Amino acid sequence: MLGAVLYDQAIFGLTAQGQDELKSGATTLSPTELELLVRIDGTLAVAQIRAGMGNVPPAAFDRALDVLQANWLIAPVVVDTFSFQLQTELDTFSNAQSGEDADAGVRSLKRSGYFVRIARKPPHLVPPAPGAARTAVVVEDDAHLAGFVSSWLGFEGFTTRVAGNRQQVLEEFRKPPVPDLVLMDVVLPDINGFDVLASLRRHPAFRQVPVIMLTGKATRESVLKGLAGGADGYVTKPFEPEALMKAVHTVLGKDDAK
Incomplete structure (x- = not known):
């Protein structure tokens, strides 16, 4: 020392x-x-x-x-x-x-241009009911990207719901069942992803749902804000599908993660 x-x-x-x-x-x-x-x-x-x-x-x-x-x-x-x-x-x-x-x-x-793929296992994992399909909510206003991510989640056995603005976010999180995973963009037309994250962490039903920030907000400040706000992962755009799926596996506690 x-x-x-x-x-x-x-x-x-x-x-x-x-x-x-x-x-x-x-x-x-x-x-x-x-x-x-x-x-x-x-x-x-x-x-x-x-x-x-x-x-x-x-x-x-x-x-x-x-x-x-x-x-x-x-x-x-x-x-x-x-x-x-x-x-x-x-x-x-x-x-x-x-x-x-x-x-x-x-x-x-x-400073911009900070690219990461961080994910960690949440302290409290809630396993899906036996035989039930996993559900994911993708909060993303780019329809093409939302469809691309949904397809990859489909390969992993997820049923996916997509929200691209404030009204859709409210609608999708009110629908049952409570999702097993949330992928969250930060920059949306009329709402901020960090604010949605904060709302989820305050709500008893969503407090322990794994959330990965999937966004073009590529600064150290944004990464720290997301992790401090309760996100279980932060993946900056552009990203490789395999890297995103590795992060998904991590937050879900799957054995093939690190």
């Missing part, structure tokens, strides 16, 4: 294994470990990431960082001294102007 000051200045990046972890469609990392892995971008110092995770106790943060290193998911990044010094000075100036200590971390979270 480095000294406290040097440790806070250390910069970590993802290893090949770390990149695979975020795109494997299955993870066993704890929520804190996964959030930390998502936040690490190869440019932020440990202190900057720690500032952005202020709700995590320091000891828990350090344990999560140790776990990621021990499993070779992250490794120290060797940074060009001149570039690092220049960036530090720019960040210091920016922070002074804005009054936000975690300004650099915020910029990193909002």
Whole structure:
């Protein structure tokens, strides 16, 4: 372990294994470990990431960082001294102007082009009734994509219902039976997928239904928002059908998942 000051200045990046972890469609990392892995971008110092995770106790943060290193998911990044010094000075100036200590971390979270396939087994799995077909609700306003996803779910034995706007979302979630799976887009014509997720997690009937965010919202901020909001997986578009099905298997607790 480095000294406290040097440790806070250390910069970590993802290893090949770390990149695979975020795109494997299955993870066993704890929520804190996964959030930390998502936040690490190869440019932020440990202190900057720690500032952005202020709700995590320091000891828990350090344990999560140790776990990621021990499993070779992250490794120290060797940074060009001149570039690092220049960036530090720019960040210091920016922070002074804005009054936000975690300004650099915020910029990193909002940067687009972050593609992941994360999924984890929910803590409470509700098995379908014996002999009953599984049901999925696909919340997606692109009819072509909704049909494509529905076809793949059909191969997995699902009966699929589709909702592309607020009214259809209300109608489909009012219909019996309660779905065994929800695939949720974020950007819809008149409703936000994160808001639908929040409503599902507040409702007793849907609280434990596995939800995978399937969306083009490809920023670290969006991924963290989805996972923190109760999503069991987050798959960014474009995606490969096999990768999506791997995520589906994971959230349903199937043995062929990681």
